[in-house]
Amino acid sequence: MALLEVRGLKKNFTGKNETLHAVKGIDFTIEEGECLGLVGESGCGKSTTANMTARLLKESEGDIFFLGKRINGGKRLCAAGKEMQMVFQNPADSFNPHYSVLECVMQGARYYKLYSKSELKERAMEWIKYVGLKESYLEKKIGELSGGECQRTAIARALICNPALIICDEATSALDVSVQAQVVELIRKLKEEKKVSFLFITHDLALTSSVCDRIAVMYSGRIVEMGETKAILQHPMHPYTQLLLSCVLPAVGDDEYRVPECSSFRGAGDGCDFYEFCPKICTQCKDRVPDLQEREGRMTACFQRGDPDE
Ligand SMILES: Nc1ncnc2c1ncn2[C@@H]1O[C@H](COP(=O)(O)OP(=O)(O)O)[C@@H](O)[C@H]1O
Ligand SMILES: [Mg+2]
Structure with missing residues (x-):
């Protein structure tokens, strides 16, 4: 059995007048030491999926x-436990700014009573070093750190619990590009050296290429395409993935590239969520939701399962 298996996961938020279908039934697995990227534009249901998981x-x-x-x-509702840890976009929000780096990292394991007092400090110091923070940082206050340093501290706080899975929800999105690359490199090292698995959530498809083994592309609460990262980036099959990829490298200052916003208000039975924006519609698309089906080692949810280069 996979390390993590999610089956038919759905989330509806019921308001006064209408129900928002944030996640409409998704399935995925993550193996030991694997990094699965969950990609899609803002509002498609990535954080809701992470938080449920x-x-x-x-x-x-x-x-x-x-x-x-x-x-x-x-x-x-009961937190998943020490084996599943989360790292968020703005880690500063989840730390007391007056605490030192050392105190914050130790705090991660204190709740679970994993170590004796002296061992706890030793472990915290080891992980702080592992994530690339110098010893002089141990007593620095969180409030004095840069975004990248703060994110490294958040990762060390997760690691001290020896998690099998870390969910990174846009963990690199608030960072400068060069710092982003360093954090991605750290994730890669953890995956390879420590066999930690990751659910790596990002709206930035380009970022998945260096760290994710597989990616799941999400649109409007559903996974529309899932498979090996390289295969998807080189030959996207779903029209939405194709559109998303064409937006990855827009020319500087070019605001012509826009991905149509998804609508979470569409319910089941209203047809494919991408119907209104899709350049490849056929007669079935309006009335039925295409299932996620395997083809050439790839999962796609599209009635037009033709050649990706068509
Ligand atoms: N607590 C909530 N109550 C009502 N709607 C929510 C709540 N959380 C998220 N949503 C809605 O669910 C949809 C998916 O949100 P989210 O999972 O945060 O997307 P993403 O992380 O992909 O940007 C959005 O339309 C969002 O407004
Ligand atoms: Mg989110």
Whole structure:
């Protein structure tokens, strides 16, 4: 069994007048030491998926299996535990700015009572070094750190719990490009050296190429294409992935490239979510939602499963 298996996961947010279908039934797995990228524009349901997986948010439907056990379904929402850690876009928000780097990293394991007092400090110092922060940083206050240093501290805080899976929700999005590359490199090192698995969430498709083994492209609450990163980036099959890729490298100052915004208000039975924007529509698209089906080692949810270069 995979390290993580998500089956038929759905989330509806019910408002006064309408129901928003944020996640409409998604399935994916992550193996040990694998990094799965979850990619899609803002609002497509990535964070909702992450939060349900980490048990910070209750699902409307579906199952989540982690380390061979079903982790949802209990009466109370209960965090997934030390083996599944999360790193967010703005880590500063989840730290007390007056705490030192050392205190913040130790805090990660204190709750789980994993180590004795002296061992806890030793482990924290090891991980702080591993993520690339110098010893002089140990006593620095979080409030004095740069974005990249703060993100390294957040990763060290996750690592001290020896997690099997780390969910990075736009963890590099707020960083400068060069710092972003350093954090991505750290993730790669962790994957290779420590066999940590990652769910790497980003709206930036280009960023997946250096770190993700596979990617799942999400649009309007559904996965529309999933497969090996290289294959998808070189030959995207789904029209939405093709559009997303064409937007990856817009010329500087060129605002012509725009990805159509998804609508989470469309319900099941309204046809393909991408219908209105798709250049390749056929008669079925308006009335039915295409299933995610395998073809040439790739999963795509499109009635037009033709040659990717067509
Ligand atoms: N707590 C909430 N209540 C109501 N709507 C929400 C809530 N959280 C997210 N949404 C909506 O669900 C959709 C998906 O959001 P989100 O998962 O945050 O997307 P992403 O992370 O891909 O940007 C959006 O339309 C968002 O406005
Ligand atoms: Mg998000």
